Amino acid sequence: MDWDKLRIFHAVADVGSLTHAGDSLHLSQSAVSRQIRGLEEALSVTLFHRHARGLILTEQGELLYSATRDMAKRLAAATARIRDSEDEVFGELRVTTTTGFGTLWLAPRLPRLYEQYPNLKINLMLDERIVDLPMREADVAIRLKEPSQADLIRRRLMDVRMRFYASQSYVTRHGRPDTTEELMRHRIIGHAPDAPQVAAGQTWLRPFLDADHSSHLTVNNYFGILQAVIHSLGIGALPDYIALGNAELVNVVPSQASSVVPVYLAYPEELRHSKRVAAFREFVLEEITAYKRAQKAAAMLD
Numbered sequence: 635m636d637w638d639k640l641r642i643f644h645a646v647a648d649v650g651s652l653t654h655a656g657d658s659l660h661l662s663q664s665a666v667s668r669q670i671r672g673l674e675e676a677l678s679v680t681l682f683h684r685h686a687r688g689l690i691l692t693e694q695g696e697l698l699y700s701a702t703r704d705m706a707k708r709l710a711a712a713t714a715r716i717r718d719s720e721d722e723v724f725g726e727l728r729v730t731t732t733t734g735f736g737t738l739w740l741a742p743r744l745p746r747l748y749e750q751y752p753n754l755k756i757n758l759m760l761d762e763r764i765v766d767l768p769m770r771e772a773d774v775a776i777r778l779k780e781p782s783q784a785d786l787i788r789r790r791l792m793d794v795r796m797r798f799y800a801s802q803s804y805v806t807r808h809g810r811p812d813t814t815e816e817l818m819r820h821r822i823i824g825h826a827p828d829a830p831q832v833a834a835g836q837t838w839l840r841p842f843l844d845a846d847h848s849s850h851l852t853v854n855n856y857f858g859i860l861q862a863v864i865h866s867l868g869i870g871a872l873p874d875y876i877a878l879g880n881a882e883l884v885n886v887v888p889s890q891a892s893s894v895v896p897v898y899l900a901y902p903e904e905l906r907h908s909k910r911v912a913a914f915r916e917f918v919l920e921e922i923t924a925y926k927r928a929q930k931a932a933a934m935l936d
Contacts, residue, residue, distance in 0.1 A: 639673040642666055644702040647695065650688040667697045674865050708772040724753035727910045730772040734856030735897070736760040738876045740776065747917045754910060767902050774901045774914055778832050781900040788900040789915075791922050794873045796835040796892035798822075810886055811869070817887050818845045821868030823859050826843065826852035838892035860867040879930055 638927045645655040646666060656666045674681050681695035691699055716914045731740060736758055744756065765771040768785050768859070775781065783787050798817065800810070811817040829852070838929055843850055853859045863870035869886060877883045899918055 635707040636673070636676070639669050640678075640698075640702055640857060643673055643698065646670060646682070646689060647691055647699040647702070648745050650690070651687070662687065663895040664933050666904075677931055678782050691867070704769075705906050710770060720800055722753065723751045723909050723929065724755075725910060725912045726755045726757055727914055728757040728759060729774045729776070729788050729914065730759040730761065730765050731776040732762055732778060733760045734873060735776060737855075737857045738860065738873075743921050746921070747914070750917070751913055754913065756914075767900060770793065771821075771903070773905060774899065775919070777898050777900060778895050780896060785898075785903045786900045787903055787906060788898050789898055789919075791897045792875075794875055794895040794897055796838055796895070797874050797877075797888070798890055799863055799871050799872050799917065800869045800886050801864055801882055802868070802884060803852075804863075805886070810884065812887065814887060814890060817869065817890065818842065818847070821847065821851060822871065823853065823868045825849045825856075825863045826854060827853040834893045834895050835871065838880060842871070856887060863903050864901035874928065875925070878925065892914070 642655065642659060643662070645659055646652060649655050649658070652663045652666045652670070655661075656663045659666065669682065676695070677698075679694040680692050681691040681698060683692055729740075737760065741758065744758075747755065747756070759765070759772055764777070765775065766783070767773075767775055767781075768783055776791070778794065778834075780790075800820075802810075808820065811820060820843045822839075822845075824843060825835065825841065827836065827840060843852070851867060853861055853862065856876070859870045859872055860876060862868065863872065864882060872883075874885075874891075877885060899915060901911050901915075
């Protein structure tokens with residue numbers, strides 16, 4: 635099968651347009667069309683339905699696109715390994731983690747990574763969805779549960795608990811609850827029960843949201859919950875990693891906390907020798923060590 639035709643087919647299938655595919659490949663629309671027609675003739679099938687809104691893959695086209703997508707991922711992995719054979723750390727590294735952890739813990743620390751590796755390009759993919767690392771949907775993952783996929787190298791980084799936080803201004807205005815009973819009389823801000831979240835936090839928070847109160851607030855990510863807390867809308871259920879160094883937050887009813895949520899770093903076995911992955915892994919481990927040291931110092935001052 636003609637590899638060049640497959641490359642052009644994959645580009646067209648990606649964007650659903652001969653014109654846009656031609657632009658990305660630096661080919662004319664007619665040249666792209668000829669290659670697709672030649673591939674269809676060679677396979678004796680129709681690969682696309684022509685539609686007013688663009689091109690739609692046929693069933694046979696979907697099968698071929700699945701194969702070319704896998705080929706593209708394997709080619710990207712091979713390219714990464716080849717580039718990693720050089721001394722310099724550079725190029726794209728796709729990192730996936732949750733919206734909360736990525737926004738509130740990881741992103742604020744990334745300047746130190748870029749200072750060390752200015753030619754490294756991080757593609758930070760914030761999503762609650764578990765992406766398929768072995769299929770190279772991402773290169774590295776930081777997950778708030780132990781990865782279950784096979785052929786992954788994994789390392790437990792730290793443990794997180796969900797706790798209740800209020801702003802200093804909220805406590806000044808409404809008082810600081812010291813018991814669970816007093817806490818129940820305040821507006822609780824937390825994840826909606828049907829929003830993607832860690833099971834430990836969901837189980838712990840549900841009785842508070844189910845309590846008899848007329849005005850709770852639910853948000854589908856921790857960044858939104860934090861903003862609501864900072865603006866004194868109520869008392870928020872947040873991961874404890876956000877409180878370190880944030881003088882505006884007050885941990886109310888410290889005895890209330892979720893069970894442990896483990897945080898893991900994971901990446902595919904085939905990237906074991908990747909310099910980019912190694913650079914990111916060492917950066918994260920250094921930041922975790924510094925975080926734990928600061929956390930221990932703060933606990934001694936309490």
